[in-house]
Amino acid sequence: MKGIPGDKNTDTTPGSDKPSDVSEESVRIFKKRKRTPLSVDEYVEGILSGNRTILGKAITLIESSLPGHMDQGQEIIEKCLPDAGRSMRIGITGIPGAGKSTFIEALGLELVRKQHRLAVLAVDPSSEQSKGSILGDKTRMEHLSADANTFIRPSPSAGSLGGVARKTREAIILCEAAGYDTVFVETIGVGQSEIAVHSMVDFFLLLMLAGAGDELQGIKRGIMEMADCIAITKADGMNAVNAERAKAEYERALHLFPPKESGWVPKVFTCSAINGTGINEIWNDITDYRKHALSNGFFEARRKEQSRYWMYETINQSLRESFYHDQEVQRLLEDFEKKVQKGEITPFVAAKILLKKYFKRRGTH
Numbered sequence: 001m002k003g004i005p006g007d008k009n010t011d012t013t014p015g016s017d018k019p020s021d022v023s024e025e026s027v028r029i030f031k032k033r034k035r036t037p038l039s040v041d042e043y044v045e046g047i048l049s050g051n052r053t054i055l056g057k058a059i060t061l062i063e064s065s066l067p068g069h070m071d072q073g074q075e076i077i078e079k080c081l082p083d084a085g086r087s088m089r090i091g092i093t094g095i096p097g098a099g100k101s102t103f104i105e106a107l108g109l110e111l112v113r114k115q116h117r118l119a120v121l122a123v124d125p126s127s128e129q130s131k132g133s134i135l136g137d138k139t140r141m142e143h144l145s146a147d148a149n150t151f152i153r154p155s156p157s158a159g160s161l162g163g164v165a166r167k168t169r170e171a172i173i174l175c176e177a178a179g180y181d182t183v184f185v186e187t188i189g190v191g192q193s194e195i196a197v198h199s200m201v202d203f204f205l206l207l208m209l210a211g212a213g214d215e216l217q218g219i220k221r222g223i224m225e226m227a228d229c230i231a232i233t234k235a236d237g238m239n240a241v242n243a244e245r246a247k248a249e250y251e252r253a254l255h256l257f258p259p260k261e262s263g264w265v266p267k268v269f270t271c272s273a274i275n276g277t278g279i280n281e282i283w284n285d286i287t288d289y290r291k292h293a294l295s296n297g298f299f300e301a302r303r304k305e306q307s308r309y310w311m312y313e314t315i316n317q318s319l320r321e322s323f324y325h326d327q328e329v330q331r332l333l334e335d336f337e338k339k340v341q342k343g344e345i346t347p348f349v350a351a352k353i354l355l356k357k358y359f360k361r362r363g364t365h
Contacts, residue, residue, distance in 0.1 A: 004202075010270055013358055016159070019098050023343075026259045029149045036113070038054070039058070040072055040075045040076055040079065041079075042054075043057070043058050043061070043072075043076045044059065044076055044079045044080060046058075047076070047080055047174055047177050047178045048083060048177060048178070048223050050178050051178075052092070052151055052178075053279050055151065055174060055178045058073070058076055058153075058174055059153060059171045059174060060078075061073045061076070062074075062076070062077065062145055062170050062171065063126045063167050073125070073170070075281055076174070076175065077173055079168055079317050080173055080174055080176075081173065082176035083176070083177040084172075084174075084176035084177045085173075085303070086176060086181065087119075087172075087180060087181050087182055087183045088174045088181065088183070088202055088203065088286070089172060089183045089185065089201040089202045089203070090182065090183065090184050090185070090201055090202065090203045090205060090286060091126055091184075091185045091186075091187070091194075091200070091201035091203065091205065092104060092184055092185070092186050092205050093186070093187040093196040093197065093204075093205075093206055093207070093208060093223070094207030094208065094209075095208060095235070096207060096211055097209055098209045098233050098234075098274060099207070099208040099209075099233045099234055100186060100207055101141055102233075102258070102273040103207060103231070103233055103271070103273045103279075104120060104141065104144070104184060104186065104276070105141040105143060105144040105273070106273035106276060106279050107282065107283060108120065108141070108144040108150060108184070109143060109144055109146075109147070109278055109289075110280060111182055111283070112144075112147050112149045112281050113152060116149070116181055116182050117149045117150070117153075117179055117180045117181055117182070117358050118149065118150045118151070118180060118184065118186045119146075119150070119151040119153070119175035119180040119183045119184070120141075120144075120150065120151070120152040120153065120181075120183075120186065121153050121155070121162055121168050121170075121171050121183065121184070121185050121186070122153070122154060122155040122168070122186045122187075122188050123155055123165055123168050123183070123185060123186070123187050123188065123196055124155040124164065124187075124188035126195070134282075140250060145191075146229070146285065148192060151175060151178070151180060153171060155167075155168060155188065158355050164196075164200075165193075165196035165197070165200065166310065166313065166314060166317065168185060168200065169310060170201065182231075183201075185197050185200060185201055191196065192351070194223050194226065195222075197225045199306055199310070200306060201204070201301065202290070202293070202299065202312070203229070203286050203289055203290070203304075204226050204227055204228050205226050205227070205228065205230075205231060205282070205286075206223065206224065206227040206229070206230045206231070206287075207228075207230075207231050207233050208231070208232050208233070208246065208250065209232070209233060209234060210232050210234070210235070210242040210245065210246035210270075215285065222273070222361055224254070224257070225251065225257050227266055227311045228260075228264060228287070228289055229267055229268075229269065229282065229285050229289075230252070230254070230266065230267075230268045230269070230283055231268075231269050231271050231278070232246045232247050232259070232268065232269070232270045232271070233254060233271060233273065233275070234271070234272060234273075234274075235270035235271055235272050235278065236272035236274060236275050236277070239272075243270040244270060246270075247268045247269070247270050250268045251268050254266055254268070260294055261298070262287055262292070262296070262298040262302075263296055263298070264292055264293070267285055268293075269281055269282050269285070279296040279300070280362050290331045292304040295313075323355075323358055326358055326361065328357055328358070328361055329357070329358055330355055332354060332357065333354070336353070336354060
């Protein structure tokens, strides 16, 4: 897992290749070129060469809802696919206060020391209401974000969970094509975002905090069942004893769950991002999982199943958007809402009429 063969680790620091003596004409031409939209081939060439600026612009393109941008973005993704798929995709979630940003920076710095290239992405469906926190996270991860071998990207600032998650999955493909051999996908929002992240990663890491009352409260059983590893954070100082107690509690809880399809037995670790303790052990567990899943064929089988899942998710999302953006549907929707609320018509019949009108306008039955 040391880095992908043929890693394109180029220096993309702004101005690093700019001559010390630049004429006004050269500056004018340079600025004009910057304003000229890049072609699909220029995007792909930049991504494959490891240019972080072009990678960021390409992700902005796939996040756009403009039809022209969407078509161009999909063409870029298609051309990058042959160079993608070789990273270790790790989902990271945790309860509020677990210190995700501090943990990600500590683990990330450990990885770049081991010569890995790391991309950190986020899934944040709640950011339209809360304005999100990933930009704040990025400033808190100042050492990691400054490293030339890392790429940290906020999630889209609006949209449904399905839309945000799909774009994050597409961003993974571009990051892999750019030579990032490890991708962290962090959940910022709450609720269903953990399920969405689980459906696009190879390994799911759950961060928990000791000393917050009953250790098994405040976390859904389903999220614990998804976890391939649980890490009790902030296991330092006076909290070290509480962390060990919480570790034993979670280990007992994990034994109550049915065996995983992968055949992997999740472990529980304690760690301190501030002291750096336990971080390397967690990474070793992730690499052990990868070897295990590759050896029994689960790794590849899961990737194939995830691709199938996202095909259907994209179909569902596209149909939903098409239906609600239809002018006739928009015109009738409010009236049907009132009829349903007054009991003049059942929800089932209302939905059936609206769908029939929608498909009739498109020449289908």
